[in-house]
Amino acid sequence: MSENINHKQIHWFPGHMMKTLRVMEQSVRGVDVVLELLDARIPHSSLNPEVERIARVRPRLYVLNKSDLADPEITRCWVDYYRRGGNGCVAISSKQRAGIGDVKKAIDRELADLLARRTEKGTLGAAIRIMVTGIPNVGKSTFINSFAGAARAQTADRPGVTRGKQWVRAGGYDLLDMPGVLWKKFENQTVASNLAFIGSIRDDILDVEALACNLLAQLQQTAALRLIERYKLDGDDLAQEPYELLETIGRRRGMLMSGGVVNTERAAVTVVDEFRDSKLGRISLEQPPREELPAGADGEAEAVQ
Ligand SMILES: Nc1nc2c(ncn2[C@@H]2O[C@H](COP(=O)(O)OP(=O)(O)OP(=O)(O)O)[C@@H](O)[C@H]2O)c(=O)[nH]1
Numbered sequence: 109m110s111e112n113i114n115h116k117q118i119h120w121f122p123g124h125m126m127k128t129l130r131v132m133e134q135s136v137r138g139v140d141v142v143l144e145l146l147d148a149r150i151p152h153s154s155l156n157p158e159v160e161r162i163a164r165v166r167p168r169l170y171v172l173n174k175s176d177l178a179d180p181e182i183t184r185c186w187v188d189y190y191r192r193g194g195n196g197c198v199a200i201s202s203k204q205r206a207g208i209g210d211v212k213k214a215i216d217r218e219l220a221d222l223l224a225r226r227t228e229k230g231t232l233g234a235a236i237r238i239m240v241t242g243i244p245n246v247g248k249s250t251f252i253n254s255f256a257g258a259a260r261a262q263t264a265d266r267p268g269v270t271r272g273k274q275w276v277r278a279g280g281y282d283l284l285d286m287p288g289v290l291w292k293k294f295e296n297q298t299v300a301s302n303l304a305f306i307g308s309i310r311d312d313i314l315d316v317e318a319l320a321c322n323l324l325a326q327l328q329q330t331a332a333l334r335l336i337e338r339y340k341l342d343g344d345d346l347a348q349e350p351y352e353l354l355e356t357i358g359r360r361r362g363m364l365m366s367g368g369v370v371n372t373e374r375a376a377v378t379v380v381d382e383f384r385d386s387k388l389g390r391i392s393l394e395q396p397p398r399e400e401l402p403a404g405a406d407g408e409a410e411a412v413q
């Protein structure tokens with residue numbers, strides 16, 4: 109059976125996200141700088157246009173988090189891309205506590221004028237107030253804990269963990285943790301799927317088999333060798349339609365039900381979980397616009413023999 113993998117549109121914008129956007133709007137003028145955490149695997153799809161709009165009134169810095177899960181070369185291209193657009197941008201891994209010092213330096217750079225004014229007025233000791241924003245599950249609370257050097261904010265591997273705003277003091281900085289927010293209408297279903305692949309959309313509103321098929325279709329295009337290696341596929345397996353490929357993967361893993369039928373739901377959960385855990389390697393799902401790439405950076409495009 110071949111499944112229509114695009115039969116259901118992904119949509120998740122509950123009332124609490126609307127409320128969070130309002131709280132952000134009310135709080136943004138009380139902070140010195142806004143950190144917009146993006147997922148390094150999808151630096152375009154994880155850019156929330158509503159957060160962009162709200163953050164406009166303050167210096168803003170892009171932080172590509174979870175860079176330990178993304179292709180390092182493509183992440184470098186993204187950092188260049190955003191910087192060339194005149195934005196502060198740093199790639200980090202909050203979980204590994206890597207790059208936190210770079211974020212502090214970038215904040216100081218963004219706030220050079222403010223810090224100079226404070227030096228003049230003799231108020232340099234005042235804490236720098238930072239709003240930490242981003243899509244659900246991008247690692248905002250983990251970032252704040254790394255920044256503070258202690259577990260101060262609750263974190264977990266699912267979206268919707270932080271429920272209300274919370275200030276955390278860390279040395280000369282006050283950090284405002286916010287609940288994750290999405291936006292009302294995704295520009296297309298590729299953006300929606302990307303957000304679902306990385307776990308920013310609640311899994312229980314998703315059809316996991318459709319999600320896995322979409323993910324496999326994307327990986328067939330951009331990370332074919334990783335699929336071949338991980339699931340011991342040959343060229344014919346790889347050329348299958350995504351649903352048949354999912355069945356093949358399930359069969360390889362011995363996920364059979366009575367009558368030898370493949371348990372495709374289990375196979376789907378496995379594929380999605382293994383991608384999220386970077387068991388297939390460090391894979392970036394998006395590249396900066398082509399013309400913006402420095403010569404020779406071909407990223408994930410892999411040839412299949
Ligand atoms: N591999 C990796 N995992 C990370 C990183 N940062 C956070 N995580 C993991 O991502 C998951 C979500 O982290 P949280 O800090 O709770 O994310 P959040 O953005 O605060 O999520 P909400 O409050 O639900 O919006 C946790 O399992 C973290 O351990 C990172 O840099 N690399």
Ligand SMILES: [Mg+2]
Nearest residue numbers: 248249269270
């Ligand atoms: Mg949180």
